[in-house]
């Protein structure tokens with residue numbers, strides 16, 4: 001049996017997910033594509049001509065198992081075209097031929113930043129527009145494999161979330177999806193899980209500045225990790241770190257509302273109380289627990305880490 | 310206390326809390342002894358210790374009990390389908406009603422809890438023993454500001470703008486210098502508070 005094939009196409013995109021994929025490890029980009037035949041990738045393929053590739057695929061002379069889409073979808077040729085096709089038209093023609101469609105990143109998943117261009121209504125994600133199932137493809141759409149579009153969200157996605165999902169599918173393992181069609185294996189975690197600042201979070205010791213080793217960034221500095229599904233502190237970035245480990249807030253970039261918020265470096269508060277509280281607790285519970293934690297001081301956490309015993 | 314019927318342990322405990330609260334509020338913490346409370350209850354001193362290990366423990370329990378009671382009242386108002394302004398009026402009114410129905414609760418807060426902080430050091434630090442009230446007020450302010458009814462600010466200025474006048478009024482009443490009862494000033498005071506907190 002020949003290798004399975006993968007075709008990567010881009011809609012309205014900044015290439016961020018492709019850049020991310022080039023950093024893949026275990027398997028690396030090259031290991032992955034020694035197992036899978038990469039039919040075409042707009043940033044990497046230099047010998048192939050996309051129009052010829054498409055011609056073969058559309059006339060069923062080349063089978064595509066995995067169609068990967070990066071970027072938001074439009075059918076307006078003024079904004080985007082590949083040859084004479086828009087990305088929307090191509091998806092329409094390919095959707096019933098391929099086994100799987102994978103949305104790489106938040107734009108293909110939810111529409112994301114390009115949808116904010118309000119003058120033009122025809123921009124969306126593959127199966128979602130933000131949180132609504134009003135994407136380019138109908139809500140009940142499924143590919144031949146029986147899966148809807150599999151969303152690997154993130155701005156950009158982490159390469160491992162993509163490669164590991166692809167490998168799971170290659171090996172015929174079942175991939176369980178959450179309500180936004182993201183693989184649970186990755187998106188059942190919150191990016192808060194595994195942050196080195198969890199103790200500061202528990203005792204409500206807040207960071208006042210970015211980039212320090214001490215303090216939690218939730219109350220003042222806009223950290224969205226307790227409401228954001230992503231394993232950023234489990235599967236580290238470049239195997240070394242994460243935003244919150246480095247003292248920068250999580251921006252919630254794996255969620256549909258990522259571009260809908262205003263100030264990424266500040267926590268939205270009303271009369272000093274955070275408007276959004278960690279997933280799984282009511283605001284009442286959160287406030288109660290916070291009050292208790294704030295009253296009881298943890299000596300160790302009030303010092304610089306270097307100065308602790 | 311009537312002797313006709315049997316009291317459960319919980320009921321008896323509550324009765325001690327009420328009686329002790331009244332005595333503390335009237336005579337002050339240090340001028341009230343466990344034997345005084347026992348006498349007022351018609352119980353033996355030893356029996357009181359079956360319920361509370363020490364006078365301090367009883368003092369803290371009273372505070373937690375009052376906080377829960379007041380917190381519940383605010384919670385009910387919080388959950389009502391009313392405008393933010395109406396809620397301000399209602400909270401003010403309810404506070405004064407409670408101060409009239411159970412004056413010892415508020416008196417206790419002012420004359421024992423706030424005046425004898427040393428008793429409440431362990432286990433009642435900060436807001437630990439009044440957390441229900443604080444939590445409900447935080448929810449109340451957060452919601453009001455979120456829908457744009459309250460001006461954005463930090464919590465404590467908002468908190469004291471609401472609670473300060475309430476405490477002040479009850480205090481004046483306690484001093485015997487208030488010509489009318491606090492409830493009768495309720496709408497006037499609520500208007501001031503609303504004007505101070507509202508957005509624009």
Ligand code: SF4
Pocket residue numbers: 191192193195196197198199201215216217218223224225226244249250
């Ligand atoms: S910085 Fe963010 S991720 Fe880390 S503990 Fe605080 S809230 Fe959680």
